[in-house]
Amino acid sequence: MAPDVLAVLIGSFELIVLLILLSMPVLLTILHVMLLSWFGKNRLNPRMTEARLLSGLAQLENQSKSRRDEDMSPSIHYDRVGRKHAFQPE
Numbered sequence: 001m002a003p004d005v006l007a008v009l010i011g012s013f014e015l016i017v018l019l020i021l022l023s024m025p026v027l028l029t030i031l032h033v034m035l036l037s038w039f040g041k042n043r044l045n046p047r048m049t050e051a052r053l054l055s056g057l058a059q060l061e062n063q064s065k066s067r068r069d070e071d072m073s074p075s076i077h078y079d080r081v082g083r084k085h086a087f088q089p090e
Helices: 003-041 046-072
Strands: 076-078 084-086
Touching: none
Parallel strands: none
Antiparallel strands: 076 084
Protein backbone atom coordinates (compact mmCIF):
# COMPACT_ATOMS: atom_id res chain seq x y z
CA MET A 1 0.00 0.00 0.00
CA ALA A 2 1.11 3.47 -0.71
CA PRO A 3 1.89 5.61 2.33
CA ASP A 4 -0.80 8.11 1.28
CA VAL A 5 -3.53 5.45 1.22
CA LEU A 6 -2.39 4.09 4.55
CA ALA A 7 -2.40 7.59 6.04
CA VAL A 8 -5.94 8.20 4.78
CA LEU A 9 -7.19 4.91 6.26
CA ILE A 10 -5.48 5.44 9.60
CA GLY A 11 -6.52 9.09 9.67
CA SER A 12 -10.20 8.28 9.07
CA PHE A 13 -10.05 5.53 11.69
CA GLU A 14 -8.51 7.95 14.18
CA LEU A 15 -11.22 10.51 13.46
CA ILE A 16 -13.97 7.95 14.05
CA VAL A 17 -12.38 6.82 17.33
CA LEU A 18 -11.92 10.45 18.40
CA LEU A 19 -15.55 11.23 17.63
CA ILE A 20 -16.70 8.21 19.66
CA LEU A 21 -14.48 9.11 22.58
CA LEU A 22 -15.61 12.72 22.57
CA SER A 23 -19.29 11.78 22.39
CA MET A 24 -19.13 9.17 25.17
CA PRO A 25 -19.41 11.63 28.10
CA VAL A 26 -22.49 13.19 26.50
CA LEU A 27 -24.10 9.80 25.83
CA LEU A 28 -23.27 8.54 29.32
CA THR A 29 -24.71 11.69 30.89
CA ILE A 30 -27.94 11.31 28.93
CA LEU A 31 -28.15 7.63 29.86
CA HIS A 32 -27.49 8.47 33.51
CA VAL A 33 -30.28 11.06 33.56
CA MET A 34 -32.69 8.63 31.89
CA LEU A 35 -31.90 5.87 34.38
CA LEU A 36 -32.23 8.21 37.34
CA SER A 37 -35.60 9.44 36.14
CA TRP A 38 -36.81 5.88 35.54
CA PHE A 39 -35.57 4.47 38.85
CA GLY A 40 -36.50 7.61 40.76
CA LYS A 41 -40.16 6.77 40.29
CA ASN A 42 -39.64 3.15 41.33
CA ARG A 43 -37.52 3.58 44.43
CA LEU A 44 -37.46 0.58 46.66
CA ASN A 45 -38.92 1.34 50.04
CA PRO A 46 -37.93 -1.49 52.40
CA ARG A 47 -41.13 -1.24 54.46
CA MET A 48 -43.37 -1.29 51.39
CA THR A 49 -41.41 -4.20 49.95
CA GLU A 50 -41.72 -6.10 53.23
CA ALA A 51 -45.46 -5.40 53.39
CA ARG A 52 -45.91 -6.54 49.79
CA LEU A 53 -43.95 -9.74 50.45
CA LEU A 54 -45.90 -10.48 53.63
CA SER A 55 -49.16 -9.85 51.81
CA GLY A 56 -48.16 -12.24 49.04
CA LEU A 57 -47.09 -14.83 51.60
CA ALA A 58 -50.42 -14.55 53.45
CA GLN A 59 -52.27 -14.92 50.17
CA LEU A 60 -50.27 -18.06 49.30
CA GLU A 61 -50.95 -19.48 52.76
CA ASN A 62 -54.68 -18.85 52.35
CA GLN A 63 -54.67 -20.51 48.94
CA SER A 64 -52.76 -23.47 50.35
CA LYS A 65 -55.16 -23.79 53.28
CA SER A 66 -58.23 -23.65 51.04
CA ARG A 67 -56.64 -26.16 48.66
CA ARG A 68 -55.84 -28.46 51.58
CA ASP A 69 -59.43 -28.17 52.87
CA GLU A 70 -60.75 -29.00 49.41
CA ASP A 71 -58.39 -31.97 49.15
CA MET A 72 -59.80 -33.35 52.38
CA SER A 73 -63.27 -33.27 50.86
CA PRO A 74 -64.07 -36.65 49.27
CA SER A 75 -66.24 -35.18 46.53
CA ILE A 76 -63.54 -33.11 44.77
CA HIS A 77 -60.66 -34.50 42.76
CA TYR A 78 -57.80 -32.60 41.06
CA ASP A 79 -56.18 -33.89 37.92
CA ARG A 80 -52.48 -33.39 37.12
CA VAL A 81 -53.07 -29.96 35.61
CA GLY A 82 -54.86 -28.72 38.71
CA ARG A 83 -58.42 -28.67 37.39
CA LYS A 84 -61.21 -29.71 39.75
CA HIS A 85 -63.47 -32.61 38.93
CA ALA A 86 -66.41 -33.83 40.92
CA PHE A 87 -65.86 -37.34 42.19
CA GLN A 88 -68.43 -39.71 40.81
CA PRO A 89 -68.49 -43.13 42.47
CA GLU A 90 -69.08 -46.05 40.13
